[in-house]
Amino acid sequence: MTFKLSDQHTAKHILKKIRELNLNLRIMHVCGTHQDTLVKHGLDTLLQECNVEMRQGPGCPVCVTPPREFEEAKILAKEGCVIAVYGDVIRVPVEGGSLADLKAEGYDIRIVYGAEDAVKIAKKTHKPVVFMAIGFETTAPSTASVLLNEPPENFYVLSCHRYVPPALDALLGMGELKIDGLIDPGHVSAIIGLKPYEYLSERYHLPQVVSGFEPLDMLVAVLMIALQIKKGEARVENEYKRVVKYEGNIKALKILNEVFQPSDAVWRGLGLIKDSGMKIRGVFEDHDARQVFEDRLKVLDSIEFKEPFGCRCSEVIRGLLYPQECVLFGKVCTPTRPIGPCMVSVEGSCNIEYKYGRLNVKLSSNRS
Ligand code: SF4
Numbered sequence: 306m307t308f309k310l311s312d313q314h315t316a317k318h319i320l321k322k323i324r325e326l327n328l329n330l331r332i333m334h335v336c337g338t339h340q341d342t343l344v345k346h347g348l349d350t351l352l353q354e355c356n357v358e359m360r361q362g363p364g365c366p367v368c369v370t371p372p373r374e375f376e377e378a379k380i381l382a383k384e385g386c387v388i389a390v391y392g393d394v395i396r397v398p399v400e401g402g403s404l405a406d407l408k409a410e411g412y413d414i415r416i417v418y419g420a421e422d423a424v425k426i427a428k429k430t431h432k433p434v435v436f437m438a439i440g441f442e443t444t445a446p447s448t449a450s451v452l453l454n455e456p457p458e459n460f461y462v463l464s465c466h467r468y469v470p471p472a473l474d475a476l477l478g479m480g481e482l483k484i485d486g487l488i489d490p491g492h493v494s495a496i497i498g499l500k501p502y503e504y505l506s507e508r509y510h511l512p513q514v515v516s517g518f519e520p521l522d523m524l525v526a527v528l529m530i531a532l533q534i535k536k537g538e539a540r541v542e543n544e545y546k547r548v549v550k551y552e553g554n555i556k557a558l559k560i561l562n563e564v565f566q567p568s569d570a571v572w573r574g575l576g577l578i579k580d581s582g583m584k585i586r587g588v589f590e591d592h593d594a595r596q597v598f599e600d601r602l603k604v605l606d607s608i609e610f611k612e613p614f615g616c617r618c619s620e621v622i623r624g625l626l627y628p629q630e631c632v633l634f635g636k637v638c639t640p641t642r643p644i645g646p647c648m649v650s651v652e653g654s655c656n657i658e659y660k661y662g663r664l665n666v667k668l669s670s671n672r673s
Pocket residue numbers: 615616617618621628631632633634635638639643644645646647648649655
């Protein structure tokens with residue numbers, strides 16, 4: 306069943322139900338598409354009138370990729386590799402210049418739509434081609450599939466893929482922000498299913514609902530969380546049953562596990578998180594850029610990476626700050642002249658708020 310916001314009668318009915326529960330809630334989600342739906346349809350302001358505060362957490366893969374990984378790609382470009390990246394990745398500001406700046410200097414950096422495009426480039430050149438693989442469990446299977454299909458010898462993957470549940474655990478464990486419920490990401494959940502979130506509900510007594518992306522999906526997900534809280538429950542429910550199965554996508558999980566293994570990884574805004582990175586397994590080491598070019602990347606070990614001056618993306622990523630609370634938002638920092646990754650990526654909170662012209666919208670917290 307596909308919902309539409311034009312079904313205003315249903316939307317109003319759900320909002321009324323939420324209001325009648327008379328709760329005061331802060332709900333986090335971790336998905337750029339969810340944030341787009343919330344902002345595009347003004348759902349966050351409607352929910353605020355029902356005493357439900359919505360926060361976006363670390364749900365933008367480009368935003369959480371730390372500066373070091375962009376520097377790795379820059380070093381390899383300067384070493385003569387072709388760097389294949391997604392369109393928004395190239396514009397992420399990095400100290401000393403973005404990948405787009407390097408491209409302007411004449412280095413071979415190309416925009417691709419996925420790993421398969423990078424393989425096509427590798428087939429047409431003798432130069433080493435490095436695919437900067439950014440994304441969560443949603444996009445990682447396509448990278449894995451390429452590595453399983455005997456790519457050309459000159460094709461390498463710089464794995465910046467990450468697992469979502471360990472980041473949620475790390476964020477909740479920090480305890481900086483009291484969160485009453487989580488809306489789990491629909492696309493990631495279509496791959497991993499519900500089970501990987503269950504320990505979070507047990508550990509933090511936290512209701513979670515996997516939600517779809519239509520406005521009414523999200524309102525229903527909020528109502529489901531509110532009902533769990535009213536009953537004192539804390540479990541993982543599935544609002545997005547038309548796409549997400551409890552066990553996830555078995556085939557995609559199989560290839561994911563065949564190619565990647567969990568490893569500790571740094572997330573922008575969250576620091577080092579145990580077992581949250583996808584490391585390429587040894588059997589594919591000939592295509593692992595970090596293994597093959599290890600000597601050239603070593604130089605980065607002694608560098609301390611800084612965030613762009615004045616940028617508060619780290620707090621935005623942890624859900625502590627609304628973009629409008631950053632003094633640079635919309636003035637110094639815009640999509641054409643971004644200061645931080647959250648303004649670059651289409652899944653970044655700052656970009657989404659700017660896109661819908663919400664430069665002066667005041668979202669406030671009524672929670673401690
Ligand atoms: S508005 Fe710009 S500078 Fe401020 S947090 Fe967002 S991306 Fe960073």
